[in-house]
Amino acid sequence: MSGIVEIWTDGACSGNPGPGGWGVLMRYNGHERQLSGGESQTTNNRMELTAAIRALSALKRRCTVHVHTDSQYVRGGVTGWIETWKKNGWKTSAKKPVKNEDLWRELDSAAGRHHIVWHWVRGHAGHTENEKADELARAGMAPFMDKRRGAENGRS
Numbered sequence: 001m002s003g004i005v006e007i008w009t010d011g012a013c014s015g016n017p018g019p020g021g022w023g024v025l026m027r028y029n030g031h032e033r034q035l036s037g038g039e040s041q042t043t044n045n046r047m048e049l050t051a052a053i054r055a056l057s058a059l060k061r062r063c064t065v066h067v068h069t070d071s072q073y074v075r076g077g078v079t080g081w082i083e084t085w086k087k088n089g090w091k092t093s094a095k096k097p098v099k100n101e102d103l104w105r106e107l108d109s110a111a112g113r114h115h116i117v118w119h120w121v122r123g124h125a126g127h128t129e130n131e132k133a134d135e136l137a138r139a140g141m142a143p144f145m146d147k148r149r150g151a152e153n154g155r156s
Helices: 044-057 072-087 101-111 128-152
Strands: 004-013 018-028 031-042 064-069 115-120
Touching: 004 044, 004 128, 018 044, 018 128, 031 044, 031 128, 044 064, 044 072, 044 101, 044 128, 072 101, 072 115
Parallel strands: 004 064, 064 115
Antiparallel strands: 004 018, 018 031
């Protein structure tokens, strides 16, 4: 596979924790693919991580990837903190367990199959692809919001 796969990821959550969604916009060689999903009870950081994992896991072959995220948590973790966490047995510098360790391990595994350049983009700043990823994340969250509204109204 030649060329670069461009990926934009985003996570969303209503309440933190609460219903959440993740969205991915992928482009390669003139083709575009959109992915989204969600969970009934999660956090924004878990959805941000899930978006990156699902994007990288969707790639069928080893390739060069540019991942664009508006999450400082994801970019900072994957480009800096994760190596120290692994050396410290998945403990922070304060000797506490790393939050979302399960997803960090999954992201580390998915990222290891590719050559990745991680980019941070400012969220909600009019960046077209980031706005699309946000729209997909909100769409992934929508079914869980409907269930929550139904439960609040005495239905489920």
